[in-house]
Amino acid sequence: PVWSIRLDPVDPDILYVGIGVNLYRSLDGGESWLLDTELDGGHFMSVYISPLAPTAVFAGLGDGVYRRSDGAITTVGATEAGAISFTDAQGAVVTADIPAGAVAHTTTFYLYDAESLSNTPTGVPYVGSVFLLNAFQDGLKVDGFVPLLPITVTMHYTATSGIDEATLLLYTLSAGQWVDAATTCTPVSAYNRRPDENWLEVPICHLSEFALLG
Numbered sequence: 538p539v540w541s542i543r544l545d546p547v548d549p550d551i552l553y554v555g556i557g558v559n560l561y562r563s564l565d566g567g568e569s570w571l572l573d574t575e576l577d578g579g580h581f582m583s584v585y586i587s588p589l590a591p592t593a594v595f596a597g598l599g600d601g602v603y604r605r606s607d608g609a610i611t612t613v614g615a616t617e618a619g620a621i622s623f624t625d626a627q628g629a630v631v632t633a634d635i636p637a638g639a640v641a642h643t644t645t646f647y648l649y650d651a652e653s654l655s656n657t658p659t660g661v662p663y664v665g666s667v668f669l670l671n672a673f674q675d676g677l678k679v680d681g682f683v684p685l686l687p688i689t690v691t692m693h694y695t696a697t698s699g700i701d702e703a704t705l706l707l708y709t710l711s712a713g714q715w716v717d718a719a720t721t722c723t724p725v726s727a728y729n730r731r732p733d734e735n736w737l738e739v740p741i742c743h744l745s746e747f748a749l750l751g
Contacts, residue, residue, distance in 0.1 A: 546588040547610065547647055548671065548678060553584045553594060560584065560596060564651060564669070571653060608649025608668070611635070615642055625650045629666040629749070630693040639684040645673040651746055658715040658750055664705065666694055666749040679744075681711070687722050687740030692749060694735050700751040702732035707739050710746040718747060 545551035552563045553573075560573040583597040596603045613619040613635055622632040633648055651667040670690070672682035690707060706728075709718040719726040721743035730737045741747075 540582055541584040543584045543586050543594075546586055547645065547673060550678070551649075553586070555582070555584050555596065565655070608647065610645065610647050612643060612645040613637075613640060615640055619646065621646055621648045623648055623650070623668075625666055625668055627665045628695045630691075631666070631668050632691045632693075633670055634689040634691070635684070636686050636688070639686040639688060640672075640674075641685065642674065644679075644682075647671050647673065654748060655710065655746055656713070656715075658708065658748070661706075661708070661715070661750040662700065664694065664700065664749040664751050666692065667746065668748075669746050670744045672744055682744040683742055684744075687726060687742050688744075689738055689740045690718070690747070691738040692736060694737075694749055702735070702751075703730060705730075705732075705737060705749060705751045707737070707741070708748050708750045709741065709743055710748075711743060715748070715750070718743070 539554060539556050541555040543553045550564060550566045552567055554561045554570070561570040562573050563570050585595045586593070609621040609623040611619045611621045616637055618637040619635040620632060622630060624630050631648065633646065635646060648668065648670050651669050654663060654667050657663070672679045692707065707718040708715045709721060711721070718741045719728060719739050721741055726740040728737055728739045
């Protein structure tokens with residue numbers, strides 16, 4: 538039986554459902570569901586997401602209360618800079634630096650782990666890091682948000698095997714197609730790479746789903 542259903546207080550496309558001993562999460566308004574493997578302690582009696590900390594999910598299970606964190610959130614005004622960072626399920630640290638002047642008015646940025654690709658890229662290997670970066674204005678998600686100034690995304694990824702790290706690219710989903718995130722800016726952004734330290738950074742100009750591909 539379904540014990541609990543919760544909507545994310547920031548992004549209404551994110552839902553959590555506790556069914557028996559499993560917790561499921563949807564990132565697309567219930568069109569598809571992912572099994573949550575972080576919370577496992579018995580029957581799910583309730584799920585709670587605080588409006589003050591929407592990236593933290595609390596679950597009441599048969600043997601206690603558990604907490605998981607899916608990402609990070611920040612709000613910036615037109616003259617303010619901001620930064621958000623989180624660690625995904627593969628151990629990759631993702632940071633988005635938002636410069637002052639990137640938005641015309643107050644905007645909330647929500648960075649969170651997608652856990653799996655919404656569709657499979659063709660011809661480019663998936664390295665294993667996928668996340669979403671979305672913007673909200675006046676309480677509503679702005680699909681495909683384009684900032685007034687580039688937002689710099691930095692990825693500290695786990696070591697790859699059999700892949701030349703100098704060829705890694707951050708891809709974004711645009712109109713259903715995976716494209717190099719650097720090409721969303723005009724002129725095309727330049728990558729800053731440090732394969733010896735397992736990180737890269739690139740300015741982007743379109744918010745959506747992102748994945749590290751090689």
